[in-house]
Amino acid sequence: MDWLEVRIDTVHDGLETVETLLSSLGIDGVVIDDETEFQEFLEHNHQYWDYVDEELEQKMRGRSRVTCYLPRDDEGYAKLGEARIALQRLKEERRDCGTLLMTLDDLQDADWENNWKQFYKPMEIGERLLVVPSWEQAEDAGRVRLVLDPGLTFGTGAHATTRLCLQELERRVRGGERVLDLGCGSGILSIAALRLGAASAIAVDIDEKCRSVARENAALNGIGEDALTVLTGDILTDEALAAAIGGGYDVVLANIVADVIIALAPRVRDLLAPGGTFLCSGIIDERWEEVSRALTAAGLAIEAVRSAEGWYACACR
DSSP states (O other), X not given: OOEEEEEEEEOGGGHHXXXXXXXXXXXXXXXXXXXXXXXXXXXXXXXXXXXXXXXXXXXXTTOEEEEEEEESSHHHHHHHHHHHHHXXXXXXXXXXXXXXXXXXXXXXXXXXXXXXXXXXXXXXXTTTEEEEETTOOOOOTTSEEEEEOOTTSSOOSOSHHHHHHHHHHHHHOOSSOEEEEESOTTSHHHHHHHHHTOSEEEEEESOTHHHHHHHHHHHHTTOOTTTEEEXXXXXXXXXXXXXXXXXXXXXXXXXXXXXXXXXXXXXXXXXXXXXXXXXXXXXXXXXXXXXXXXXXXXXXXXXXXXXXXXXXXXXXX
């Protein structure tokens, strides 16, 4: 199998953040080059040499790097596109992670920056949905068509966490539901709910960029602001936002990460209408037991569990 060697330049303090970000995308088995460890190694091992090659010292100076390997195929390039989007978002949110410059072994940065879209193709998800990139054409074959341009946000449908959520969502939406989408990213989940027949949706994300991206994606699907409201902020810390969101939702979606789902769990019952469903995803397999305990402790009954590629999603009432 052919592989892509993907290198991401950061700083010492950004190594763990970048590694965690890649892991959240299902990219593991990374190689870490840390300038700080290199310098400490030199300092504490003088007895083993008389000098250190200046070229090697120059190569390591000011550089900490995360390297990962992706298959050189459509799936690998799609994963590369998701990593690009996530790194751009991280770069805008944080100032302590260095340049976050991504380079490949045989493809210039400018090339994949412009060409990754060719590897994001129409996807049939579940039994009812067809996710179509806005630059592609596809016959819907009786499926519900969801047109999407992720922009610089997370949520293309290619990642397992999003697919799991969509598969369960299509079982839960039958028409007329009120939907709340926490951590909406591109808006894919709330827009899918509306395309499946939900009456209205509120989409929320901490990233201001998601407001415009989600609205643009809604417009691509003929959905106006009367059906989809997009808000920005953190429901866990912003009481004014929490008050504006209110409760009584038939479906609450949270395709986020384990820690946020655990923190959110005690609030879920107040967000749901009687008989409503909390659908959460983005839970890596090592955290599933911890998350399931938190959901149960919050008085939620887990009705359905889905897993794929080391990730979990579940539906609760």
